[in-house]
Amino acid sequence: GAGVSQSPRYKVAKRGQDVALRCDPISGHVSLFWYQQALGQGPEFLTYFQNEAQLDKSGLPSDRFFAERPEGSVSTLKIQRTQQEDSAVYLCASSRGSGLAGSDEQFFGPGTRLTVL
Amino acid sequence: AQSVTQLDSQVPVFEEAPVELRCNYSSSVSVYLFWYVQYPNQGLQLLLKYLSGSTLVESINGFEAEFNKSQTSFHLRKPSVHISDTAEYFCAVIGNTGGFKTIFGAGTRLFVKA
Numbered sequence: 001g002a003g004v005s006q007s008p009r010y011k012v013a014k015r016g017q018d019v020a021l022r023c024d025p026i027s028g029h030v031s032l033f034w035y036q037q038a039l040g041q042g043p044e045f046l047t048y049f050q051n052e053a054q055l056d057k058s059g060l061p062s063d064r065f066f067a068e069r070p071e072g073s074v075s076t077l078k079i080q081r082t083q084q085e086d087s088a089v090y091l092c093a094s095s096r097g098s099g100l101a102g103s104d105e106q107f108f109g110p111g112t113r114l115t116v117l
Numbered sequence: 118a119q120s121v122t123q124l125d126s127q128v129p130v131f132e133e134a135p136v137e138l139r140c141n142y143s144s145s146v147s148v149y150l151f152w153y154v155q156y157p158n159q160g161l162q163l164l165l166k167y168l169s170g171s172t173l174v175e176s177i178n179g180f181e182a183e184f185n186k187s188q189t190s191f192h193l194r195k196p197s198v199h200i201s202d203t204a205e206y207f208c209a210v211i212g213n214t215g216g217f218k219t220i221f222g223a224g225t226r227l228f229v230k231a
Contacts, residue, residue, distance in 0.1 A: 091160075
């Protein structure tokens with residue numbers, strides 16, 4: 001497929017467990033974004049990568065959240081010691097450009113729905 | 118920093134009627150503006166965007182939005198809606214000074230009734 005894929009699509013975790021969410025962007029896309037979408041809300045920015053460089057992580061809510069994109073392609077969002085307030089849909093998006101990253105269309109994946117019990 | 122306000126959480130409308138989904142933003146710098154749409158059981162996809170130039174932008178399926186700098190608005194309109202336009206619509210903004218943080222509104226659910 002040519003779109004952005006995310007896995008798993010659904011994840012149930014017990015409070016205190018660590019989780020890892022995977023994003024496969026569109027091949028060749030330089031930019032990669034992670035968002036958190038709570039029920040009934042719009043996506044909230046978490047972090048941005050340009051190739052393997054994490055240029056903005058200002059949206060990560062706590063030091064329990066960590067993202068990486070070591071080879072500039074696949075990205076993983078890790079949440080340590082999950083809490084109930086982490087329950088949300090986590091969206092990944094990729095876009096082509098880098099110089100004017102904000103102007104490019106972002107292509108979104110289907111999201112991972114995380115439920116923390 | 119930027120913020121986005123979508124004034125209506127839900128908009129019910131009859132088929133073939135006109136619709137306007139409102140979006141206001143605030144920003145200390147110039148911005149790019151976007152409307153994204155999420156159809157039932159699908160991911161977010163771009164509907165249209167304003168970067169520069171003409172303040173009226175159009176999508177391929179009949180939606181249009183007008184950038185109004187003085188009113189800091191980017192309302193989305195369609196003169197005649199179809200059942201298939203039922204979806205959630207998100208307005209988004211990003212500063213055009215090289216930043217990467219896209220700010221989304223809370224969304225407006227458009228429900229088109231027969």
